[in-house]
Amino acid sequence: MTILRKRRALRREDEKWGYLFVAPAVILFLLFTAYPVLNAFRVSFQKYRPLGSTFIGLQNYKSTLSSSLFWKALWNTVVYTVGCVPVSLVISLGLSILLAPMRKWVQTIFKAAYYLPVLASGVTLSIVWLWIFSPFETGIFNQILGVLHIPSQNWLGSSKTAMLSLLIMVWLGNHGKNIIIYCSALAGIPNDLYEVADIEGASYFVKIRCIMLPLLKPTTLFLTVTGIITSFQVFQSAYLMTGGGPNHATTTIAYLIFTNAFTYFDFGAACAQALLMALITTVFAVFQFKFMGSDVEY
Amino acid sequence: MSVFLKSTKRMQRSDRVYVAVSLLILLIAAVVMLFPLYFMVITSLDRPVEAASANQTLIPRYVTLESYKFFFQFSDHSLRWILNSAIVALCVTAGNVLVAGLAGYAFAKISFRGSRILFWMFLITMMIPYQVIQIPLYMLIINTFKLRDTYAALILPGLCTAYNIFLMKQFTTTLPTEILESAKIDGCSQPQIFTRIVAPLSKTVLSVMAITTFMDSWNNFLWPTLVITKDEMKTIQLGLTSFRFQNSTFFAPMMAGACIAALPMFILFFALQKYFLEGVTIGAVKG
Incomplete structure (x- = not known):
C-alpha cells in the first residue's frame, strides 16, 4: 500500500x-x-483604422482576389519558386554525388566552402549582389558576360531581367545546406549495394539511377517541400535589391503583404493576403507528402 | 569509401581520372559560390569614393581601411549597432536554450496530461508562414504593449521557437529512460535530473541549437525593421540597410559594412565548424 x-x-x-x-x-x-x-483571422475581416476598426466581412478577400496585382505577385512567386527549387536540387545533388566518395578531410573543406555564403545575412548578400549586378559595362557581371560576347544588361533595372537576376543570385550562391544534407544521406547508403552493383557490372549512371536516386527520395522530398515553403516566402532580396520593381516585375506575395501592411497600413487586406498565402503553402505541403510520400518508408 | 570506385584495392587509371574530374568540378563550384564573398572583401578595401560606375576589378587596386572608417563615421551609433545585435542575439539564444531545452525534455520524458496535444500545437504552428504572424505581432508589440524601440520588442517574440522544442524533444527521446528512473529513485528531483543528467548528455544538441539560434537572430532583418525607428536602437543589419538606402553610390563603404555584419558569423563558424555542419543535418532527420 x-x-x-x-x-x-x-x-x-x-x-x-x-x-x-x-x-x-x-x-x-x-x-x-x-x-x-x-x-x-479577425483582422482579415476588418477595415483597419488606428482608432476602432470596422467589420467588413469578406471584403478584404474579395478585393484581394479581384486585384490584378495580387495575381501578378502570385505569378511572380510561382515563377521564382519554380526557377529556384528544381535547379538548386539538381546542382546540390550533382555536387553531393561527386563529393560523397571523397576522403573525409576533402569533404570537410568543400562543405565549409559551400556553407560560407549561407552564413552571411540576406542584407549582406543582397548588397554584394547589387554591386555585382551593376548596370554599367564596368559592372563585374556584365564584364564576365562581355567575355562571352553577351551585351551588357540593366540587370535589376529592367522588368525583363529583374526576376532572372534574383534567380541567378540563388543559382550561383545558396546550396550549402542542401549539399550537406544530401551528403549525409549518401553516406547512409550501405556500401554493399554498390559492391553488388559492381559484381553485376552496372555502369556509373545505372548506379546513380537505380541505387542513389530511389534511396535519396525521402531527402529529396524533404528538401523540395522546405525549398518550396522558403522560396514562397521570398521577401528580402525583393525588398533590398529591386523594391518589388521595376513595374512590379519582382513583387512577390511576401513583398506585397509587407507593403500593404507597413507602407499603406492596410492591415486587413495584408492579413487576408497572408492567410491566402498560408493556405497555398499548406496545400502544397500536404499534396506533396501525399503524392511523393507513398513509398517513403523503409 | 569506395562508393563508385571498384572495390579492388588498387586505383585504376579510369578511377583516377574520375577523381580528378570530380575535384575540378567541385573546385569550380566552390569558386563560383565564394565569389560574392571574395568580391565583397576586396571592394571593401577600396577607397570610399562615390563610384556608381567605377571600373570593377577582380584584383584589389587599393588596400586601405578608409572605407571601414567611412562606414563607422556615417552614424554616431555604428558601434552601438553591433553591441545591440550582440545583446539581442545572446538573450534570444540563452532564452531558447533554457526554455526550449526544458520544454523539449518535458515533452519527451515526463508524462503529464495534455502533453501530446500541447506538443502537436507547437508542431502545427511550424507550418504557418511568418507573414501571417508578423502583422498581428506588430500590432501586439507596438500598439498594445507600446514597446517600440526597446530591447524587449527585439527579444521577447524570439525567446522560444517551436523548432527548437522539436529538436530538443527528438534528441531527449533517445536518452535511456533507465538512467532518469534510477536518478529519481536516488532522490533526484526533476530540476536536478535536468541540470545534472539531461543537460550534460544533450550538450551537442544544445550547442547546435544555440549556434543556429544565434545566427538567425544576428542575421534577422525583417522584425527589427518593423519595431525599431531610433538610430541608437538599430541592429547591425538594420544599420547596414539604412546606410545602403542613404548612400546608394558609396559602394566600398557599403561592402565594408557588409563585411562587418558578416564577420562575427564567419569567426564563429571557423571556431565551431563541427556544430554548424551538424546543425544542418540534425533538423533534416526524419522524425
Whole structure:
C-alpha cells in the first residue's frame, strides 16, 4: 500500500514539474504565436483604422482576389519558386554525388566552402549582389558576360531581367545546406549495394539511377517541400535589391503583404493576403507528402 | 569509401581520372559560390569614393581601411549597432536554450496530461508562414504593449521557437529512460535530473541549437525593421540597410559594412565548424 501511494505521489510530483517545465514555452507561444494567428483571422475581416476598426466581412478577400496585382505577385512567386527549387536540387545533388566518395578531410573543406555564403545575412548578400549586378559595362557581371560576347544588361533595372537576376543570385550562391544534407544521406547508403552493383557490372549512371536516386527520395522530398515553403516566402532580396520593381516585375506575395501592411497600413487586406498565402503553402505541403510520400518508408 | 570506385584495392587509371574530374568540378563550384564573398572583401578595401560606375576589378587596386572608417563615421551609433545585435542575439539564444531545452525534455520524458496535444500545437504552428504572424505581432508589440524601440520588442517574440522544442524533444527521446528512473529513485528531483543528467548528455544538441539560434537572430532583418525607428536602437543589419538606402553610390563603404555584419558569423563558424555542419543535418532527420 505504502509503495503504491509513494509511487502515485512521485507521479504527481513529476506531473507538476512537467507543467512547470513547459509553462514558459507555452506562455510565450500563446502570447506571440497563437494569439497573433487567431488575431490575423479577425483582422482579415476588418477595415483597419488606428482608432476602432470596422467589420467588413469578406471584403478584404474579395478585393484581394479581384486585384490584378495580387495575381501578378502570385505569378511572380510561382515563377521564382519554380526557377529556384528544381535547379538548386539538381546542382546540390550533382555536387553531393561527386563529393560523397571523397576522403573525409576533402569533404570537410568543400562543405565549409559551400556553407560560407549561407552564413552571411540576406542584407549582406543582397548588397554584394547589387554591386555585382551593376548596370554599367564596368559592372563585374556584365564584364564576365562581355567575355562571352553577351551585351551588357540593366540587370535589376529592367522588368525583363529583374526576376532572372534574383534567380541567378540563388543559382550561383545558396546550396550549402542542401549539399550537406544530401551528403549525409549518401553516406547512409550501405556500401554493399554498390559492391553488388559492381559484381553485376552496372555502369556509373545505372548506379546513380537505380541505387542513389530511389534511396535519396525521402531527402529529396524533404528538401523540395522546405525549398518550396522558403522560396514562397521570398521577401528580402525583393525588398533590398529591386523594391518589388521595376513595374512590379519582382513583387512577390511576401513583398506585397509587407507593403500593404507597413507602407499603406492596410492591415486587413495584408492579413487576408497572408492567410491566402498560408493556405497555398499548406496545400502544397500536404499534396506533396501525399503524392511523393507513398513509398517513403523503409 | 569506395562508393563508385571498384572495390579492388588498387586505383585504376579510369578511377583516377574520375577523381580528378570530380575535384575540378567541385573546385569550380566552390569558386563560383565564394565569389560574392571574395568580391565583397576586396571592394571593401577600396577607397570610399562615390563610384556608381567605377571600373570593377577582380584584383584589389587599393588596400586601405578608409572605407571601414567611412562606414563607422556615417552614424554616431555604428558601434552601438553591433553591441545591440550582440545583446539581442545572446538573450534570444540563452532564452531558447533554457526554455526550449526544458520544454523539449518535458515533452519527451515526463508524462503529464495534455502533453501530446500541447506538443502537436507547437508542431502545427511550424507550418504557418511568418507573414501571417508578423502583422498581428506588430500590432501586439507596438500598439498594445507600446514597446517600440526597446530591447524587449527585439527579444521577447524570439525567446522560444517551436523548432527548437522539436529538436530538443527528438534528441531527449533517445536518452535511456533507465538512467532518469534510477536518478529519481536516488532522490533526484526533476530540476536536478535536468541540470545534472539531461543537460550534460544533450550538450551537442544544445550547442547546435544555440549556434543556429544565434545566427538567425544576428542575421534577422525583417522584425527589427518593423519595431525599431531610433538610430541608437538599430541592429547591425538594420544599420547596414539604412546606410545602403542613404548612400546608394558609396559602394566600398557599403561592402565594408557588409563585411562587418558578416564577420562575427564567419569567426564563429571557423571556431565551431563541427556544430554548424551538424546543425544542418540534425533538423533534416526524419522524425
